[in-house]
Amino acid sequence: MTAMVRAESVHKSYGLVEVLKGIDLEVKQGEVFCLIGPSGSGKSTFLRCINHLEKINAGRLYVDGELVGYRQKADKLYELKDSEVARQRRDIGMVFQRFNLFPHMTAAENVMEAPVQVKGTSRAQARERARELLEKVGLADKAGSYPAQLSGGQQQRVAIARALAMDPKLMLFDEPTSALDPELVGDVLDVMRDLAESGMTMVVVTHEMGFAREVGDSLVFMDGGVVVESGDPREVLTNPQHERTQAFLSKVL
Amino acid sequence: MTDKIDKEPADTPPRASLAPETIKAIPVRHYGRYVSAVIVLALVALLVNAFATAEKIQWSAVGDKLFDSTVLAGAGRTLLISVLAMIVGVVLGVLLAVMRLSKNPVTSWVAWAYIWFFRGTPVYVQLLLWFNLALIFPMLNLGPIYKDEMTDVMTPFMCALLGLGLNEAAYMAEICRAGLMAVDEGQTEAAHALGMSHGKTLRRIVIPQAMRVIVPPTGNEFINMLKTSSLVYAVTYNELLRATSTIGSTSYAVMEMLFVASIWYLVMTSVFSVFQYYLERRFARGSSRNLPPTPFQKIRANLLSLRSPQGGAA
Numbered sequence: 001m002t003a004m005v006r007a008e009s010v011h012k013s014y015g016l017v018e019v020l021k022g023i024d025l026e027v028k029q030g031e032v033f034c035l036i037g038p039s040g041s042g043k044s045t046f047l048r049c050i051n052h053l054e055k056i057n058a059g060r061l062y063v064d065g066e067l068v069g070y071r072q073k074a075d076k077l078y079e080l081k082d083s084e085v086a087r088q089r090r091d092i093g094m095v096f097q098r099f100n101l102f103p104h105m106t107a108a109e110n111v112m113e114a115p116v117q118v119k120g121t122s123r124a125q126a127r128e129r130a131r132e133l134l135e136k137v138g139l140a141d142k143a144g145s146y147p148a149q150l151s152g153g154q155q156q157r158v159a160i161a162r163a164l165a166m167d168p169k170l171m172l173f174d175e176p177t178s179a180l181d182p183e184l185v186g187d188v189l190d191v192m193r194d195l196a197e198s199g200m201t202m203v204v205v206t207h208e209m210g211f212a213r214e215v216g217d218s219l220v221f222m223d224g225g226v227v228v229e230s231g232d233p234r235e236v237l238t239n240p241q242h243e244r245t246q247a248f249l250s251k252v253l
Numbered sequence: 254m255t256d257k258i259d260k261e262p263a264d265t266p267p268r269a270s271l272a273p274e275t276i277k278a279i280p281v282r283h284y285g286r287y288v289s290a291v292i293v294l295a296l297v298a299l300l301v302n303a304f305a306t307a308e309k310i311q312w313s314a315v316g317d318k319l320f321d322s323t324v325l326a327g328a329g330r331t332l333l334i335s336v337l338a339m340i341v342g343v344v345l346g347v348l349l350a351v352m353r354l355s356k357n358p359v360t361s362w363v364a365w366a367y368i369w370f371f372r373g374t375p376v377y378v379q380l381l382l383w384f385n386l387a388l389i390f391p392m393l394n395l396g397p398i399y400k401d402e403m404t405d406v407m408t409p410f411m412c413a414l415l416g417l418g419l420n421e422a423a424y425m426a427e428i429c430r431a432g433l434m435a436v437d438e439g440q441t442e443a444a445h446a447l448g449m450s451h452g453k454t455l456r457r458i459v460i461p462q463a464m465r466v467i468v469p470p471t472g473n474e475f476i477n478m479l480k481t482s483s484l485v486y487a488v489t490y491n492e493l494l495r496a497t498s499t500i501g502s503t504s505y506a507v508m509e510m511l512f513v514a515s516i517w518y519l520v521m522t523s524v525f526s527v528f529q530y531y532l533e534r535r536f537a538r539g540s541s542r543n544l545p546p547t548p549f550q551k552i553r554a555n556l557l558s559l560r561s562p563q564g565g566a567a
């Protein structure tokens with residue numbers, strides 16, 4: 001199996017503060033890869049490096065075999081142009097903790113926006129696809145609603161549909177359910193479970209240990225900018241080897 | 254909750270009874286309000302009377318000249334120069350705001366310096382600078398493309414347009430910058446994550462949302478512009494104030510013609526205010542669950558609440 005994401009000693013600093021201190025990991029094609037760890041451990045930062053919303057300072061990050069944000073020629077690295085970075089991002093969907101739907105567009109328009117503007121899909125085709133995707137996330141009847149008229153859980157499902165509209169080969173989820181009321185979490189997790197079953201490669205930062213255990217294929221526990229422990233989710237969650245993992249899990253489980 | 258306590262006197266005529274009886278309390282009397290209303294009305298009446306009966310003012314002249322062709326042409330030019338200068342201001346202002354927020358220190362500094370100069374000097378001075386530009390550059394020489402005497406290029410119209418437009422751009426830049434910064438950064442990130450370019454993100458995602466913050470002060474700016482345009486009098490552009498003043502001084506009806514000018518300024522600003530209201534409604538789309546009421550709906554609501562303090566039970 002080819003690696004969808006490969007991180008080699010990824011470092012990231014904000015000014016003098018080093019947030020990622022050498023991350024090595026591999027996300028296989030078609031797998032659901034869960035990232036857990038305490039607040040401030042660098043999970044979001046790492047996720048944002050994968051689609052180059054953040055630039056890494058050292059190491060290498062590959063998505064589907066392609067270096068993210070740079071081109072390597074001989075021993076030199078060249079920064080990619082904005083348009084090239086944008087092209088790389090097309091294939092990587094991202095779902096944010098706070099949804100970040102476009103508030104001036106209806107649910108359907110949110111989903112249509114990128115295909116029409118980025119891929120040049122015709123509006124009619126994009127509308128049809130938006131309808132399909134909204135139906136898939138259980139919101140066929142909300143196509144004409146603005147985000148402000150939707151509940152948090154509905155907004156997050158629209159956000160997932162919006163990311164899927166670009167037919168990505170990789171989906172990144174940054175705590176997609178932690179801004180939601182408990183009773184709305186289930187709907188979003190159901191959509192993610194369906195997506196996992198359809199074979200989508202997913203990197204999921206989450207505090208939902210139940211989801212990680214049931215749906216996850218691999219799990220990484222991060223703390224202080226390093227990978228502390230990784231392996232099969234069921235194994236790591238029930239029988240953590242490292243004491244920092246044990247301490248963290250005893251608090252959240 | 255169908256029970257009710259009936260404290261009405263027995264001789265009250267029976268009303269059409271609604272399902273749960275509406276409350277019929279005696280409203281609190283605001284005597285202070287009545288007194289102040291009477292005083293204010295009296296003062297207004299005195300003022301109106303003073304104007305209406307002033308012997309030195311020929312009101313008939315106001316009526317005669319209101320639709321005078323010179324006056325109408327002046328009002329037309331005021332409107333024209335205001336609209337054009339505003340367009341220059343908005344376009345340049347957006348550009349300056351984007352420059353100011355750019356990561357490139359040179360563009361950001363240039364924008365800063367522009368705003369610093371054009372906001373820091375009176376527009377009247379700027380108008381005169383354009384008017385006298387020939388003193389510094391006698392010729393406008395754009396190489397093989399264009400060459401002419403500066404005095405031919407700097408017509409009163411051009412002076413007015415550049416003076417008002419470039420000055421407005423500095424103010425619009427600050428308004429637009431505030432608008433762009435008010436848009437949540439998550440919006441840009443979401444657009445970038447979808448593979449949208451910087452330009453598309455700005456045009457499709459950020460600017461439409463910034464409009465909600467930008468439109469109300471821009472409306473204000475335009476109303477200001479309609480009035481500030483009277484300063485282009487100084488560069489001999491024949492706008493409303495200049496047109497009326499010319500008539501005023503030749504026909505010895507100075508005050509009357511100023512009234513004529515005021516009436517037209519009020520007409521233009523009033524018409525625009527209505528237009529602005531609907532524009533704001535348009536850009537409020539998606540920002541709240543319900544759109545604000547139209548002025549008509551508001552007036553209706555106000556009238557109802559005036560009539561009955563219980564809040565529309567009339």
Ligand SMILES: Nc1ncnc2c1ncn2[C@@H]1O[C@H](COP(=O)(O)OP(=O)(O)OP(=O)(O)O)[C@@H](O)[C@H]1O
Nearest residue numbers: 014017019037038039040041042043044045046175
């Ligand atoms: N733009 C930034 N500038 C400076 N420091 C930052 C920036 N973004 C994140 N950090 C710091 O980097 C560290 C890691 O942040 P990150 O958001 O990746 O944590 P996280 O693991 O996602 O935490 P959480 O579970 O709370 O979301 C934190 O200490 C944070 O303060």
Ligand SMILES: [Mg+2]
Nearest residue numbers: 043044045175
């Ligand atoms: Mg985070």
